[in-house]
Amino acid sequence: MADTSRIPENKAPGGALAGLRVLDLSRILAGPWAGQVLGDLGAEVVKIERPQGPDGEGGDDTRRWGPPYLRDADGRETDVAAYFLCANRNKTSVAVDMATPEGQGVIRALAARADVLIENFKVGGLARYGLDPATLRALNPRLIVCSITGFGQTGPYAGRAGYDFLIQAMGGLMSITGAPGDAEGAGPQKAGVAITDIVTGLYAAIGILAALTARARTGEGQHIDLALLDTQVASLANQAMNYLTTGVAPGRLGNAHPNIVPYQDFPTGDGAMILAVGNDGQFARLCGVLGFAEWGTDPRFATNRARVENRALLVPLIGAATRQRRTADWVAALEGVGVPCGPVNTLAEVFADPQVIARGLRVDLPHPRAGTVALVRNPLNLSGTPVAYAAPPPALGEHTDAVLADWLGLDGPALAALKDAGAIG
CATH class of the missing domain: 3.30.1540.10 (formyl-coa transferase, domain 3)
Structure with a gap:
């Protein structure tokens, strides 16, 4: 439900990316992770989400990926999934139904005023709404569009959906992860976190920063085509080179290293x-x-x-x-x-470790539902433009009215008309 709450102010107005406007149309992990990194560094990141429908669906899928769920100050379970909390701080949430012509118009208007847009729709998925990268960049030639897909914009697999677990397998990571063939419990294993998504999110942030640097010279934005499969293969590092150098595919070694003993x-x-x-x-x-x-x-x-x-x-x-x-x-x-x-x-021992405590890797932010929410801080330590923690992950549509008023100058009647048309929530 949208409200008129103000846009959170960045606590570090001199942040490295202060003044940068980012539209985050992505969901799940890779794209949101990139958006969170940019938000931590001072960018204004607006998360565009589907309004909640009568069936309770809407917003980023990870809002419902629980348990566990955040608990309030009295220990009662809320409907805020822990998964959503990991990748969506320092963002505002604007609920827009892009299936409506009015909603499409809102997103185009926002894109015309943005510096960066992040999306992870299937290849061609935004074209049916008139929101594809080419159309948006025609409206705003300075816009940088980062498209994250499972397999990229080209190639025989371009139309397929891609998920971290699938890509860990197809990209070779699971073939080198797990106990060796003659050991108990042998077989391919995925990593304990969605590492392909996270690495893709980091590559996305790097690509966006590179495109911004290029734009400072040329005045032109560009389209970034980023694939989970590409980043997974690139991240094989020494294991890929072991194969390319010898022609022999490395196998699983459990926790052992292929090139170093012990x-x-x-x-x-x-x-x-x-x-x-x-x-x-x-x-x-x-x-x-x-x-x-x-x-x-x-x-x-x-x-x-x-x-x-x-x-x-x-x-x-x-x-x-x-x-x-x-x-x-x-x-x-x-x-x-x-x-x-x-x-x-264990994770309990990690967060009790004196080095982890000394480095402040846990941060606690005020939260309207729980009083406070514990998050993991950004590991970047910039001496001149430090990371800021301006706001906890937002509720669905929490800032719709405030952002549209600020970015587009919409007044009460204009917002009411969009709500009546079902374009915003």
Whole structure:
């Protein structure tokens, strides 16, 4: 339900992207993640959503992706899904029905005044509304349109829908993630978060910033064609190069590293720990702490190349040694000699970790339904234009009237007419 609440003021008017206007027509995660990054950096981000219908549907799909749901100050469950909260702070919400001619007109008018538009409709999906990138850029040649799809604007798969889980599989990530073929529970595994969506959102933000820099020189906007599949393949990094260099497809190694040994989890007396040994000097110091200094000079293990070749022999030897002490004891001893290591934390342990607390990775914002809402802060630390947390993720259509009045100069009767036409909510 729209109301007349004012547009939240950015708490850092000197933010890096202050004065930038962004229309976010995207939903789920990749596009909203990009929009949130831009909002954190000071841009004014307007989230365009479908008004709520009589069936209760409407808005970003993730508004209903629960449980869990946010709880109010009395511990009662609200209808605010935790998933939605992760990618929609520092935005206003405008409810527009683009299926109506009047709604299409509203979006075109907003696009004419925007710097950036983010969308993740299927290829050609906006054309039937007269809101395709070419049409919008004809209205506003300075507009930068970032289109995020599963497979891109071209190619044989262009018309297909794409979702993170599907793309993790098709893009090769699941073929190298999970226990090896002869281990218990072997088989392909997805990452524990929608990492392809998140990386795509980050690439989107990078592409938008690059296009803005180009526009500063040329005065012209452009269209960014960004595909989940492309970003997933690009993110294979060293694993892709392992294949392209040798012609041999890497397999699943569980938590082990294909190019470095030891670089994986090891059992301890009370759980497990991670060893991330990056060079031969660190390995020699590890061996000393483990009580097997001779391994550091053994020709089978003394170099990383030898350790990779003799992985099957070395890893069980290290595991037998690490079982003899508790994780905390090993971590203290190994940190003392500069060997990278650490515990395998649960999320409860992550947010209780003194380093995480010291870095302020949890931020609490006022929320109209819950009193406060806990969010994860943006990891960027800019000394001159710091990230600001101006507003919590908005309610559906919370700022419709305020944004349309501010951007388009619409008065009460004009807004009422749009509501009567079913164009806004």
